[in-house]
Amino acid sequence: MKWNDRIGRRLKLHDLHVFLTVAEMGSMGKAAERLAVSQPSVSKAIADMERTIGVPLLVRLPQGVQTTPYGRALIRRGMGAFDELRRGIKDIEFLTDPTAGEVRVGCPEAVASGLLLGVLPRFCEQHPRVVVNVHEANNMLQEYRLLRDRNVDFLLGGVAKPLGEQDFDMEVLYEDRPFIVSGPKNPWANRRKIELAELVDEPWVLPRESIFSSLLADAFQSKGLAFPTKGVRSYSVCERISLLATDAFIAAESGSVLRFNAHRLKLKVLPVDLTTGFFQVGIVTLKNRTISPVVQTFLDYVRKVASSLAHETISPPFLIARG
Secondary structure (H helix, E strand, C coil): CCHHHHHHCCCCHHHHHHHHHHHHHCCHHHHHHHHCCCHHHHHHHHHHHHHHHCCCCEEEECCEEEECHHHHHHHHHHHHHHHHHHHHHHHHHHHHCCCEEEEEEEECHHHHCCHHHHHHHHHHHHCCEEEEEEEECCCHHHCHHHHHCCCCCEEEEEECCCCCCCCEEEEEEEEECEEEEECCCCCCCCCCCECHHHHCCCCEEECCCCHHHHHHHHHHHHCCCCCCCCEEECCCHHHHHHHHCCCCCEEEEEHHHHHHHHHHHCCEECCECCCCCCEEEEEEEECCCCCCHHHHHHHHHHHHHHHHHHHHCCCCHHHCCCC
């Protein structure tokens, strides 16, 4: 049966919405309550869809319903269809009022405390009616669902190349690296040269699992050293920096975090020969998904700030020791 006969003329957007709600609730009765309609009307909508498409979408069970493989395939594409419609309405709103809109970015806190600090003040000043929602994505490899579920417009953070995900596109912005830092009155702050081995038994405040922490572990391993076990492991950049201010800890932070925080918070970059590689920071988007004009504008701001970091994180002038 051709598209126009089976789908274009017969499948209703309302029925697709009903099906997605049933799949989410796991029950036709609960879906009917959510939609404020009768249960028979929900059953009829599902039956009509199954008859139109020609395959079963749900398995009826005594305790509710489960989606079939056909139903799960339709859910993935159906969510995309509704997302595109929603974005289309927002695009129309943007075109009628280009000063308003929404940007949803998923990123690790290190990026929110680094790269985005250079983007948000400039962007929000020029676009005061655009709302920027920053979603937590502290481990990029585990947060691709934010994109697939259309909860964010793009992800921004450390990326591995090749990406290894067929439904995503990646744009590398710059390379970053870890630096060892302390508070200005820490006993190590005035040393002219420090070997990494000297710091193994010091109290550290370190980030949780990420590309960044993996590179740091590789740096210790490359010198035949055990990874530090004393101190604190924290996902929070704010907490790590606050602990550094006590002068009781040393830490490792990325160049972009230090670019926007070292001088303001009087952090001291320690003269440690940290033999380690760089990690790439980039933008990850969902393939075949239309990016709205306001999101494109925001990404242009990101690219502009990132272009300056591309030159600074290798040998950054802001890392001159400050007492």
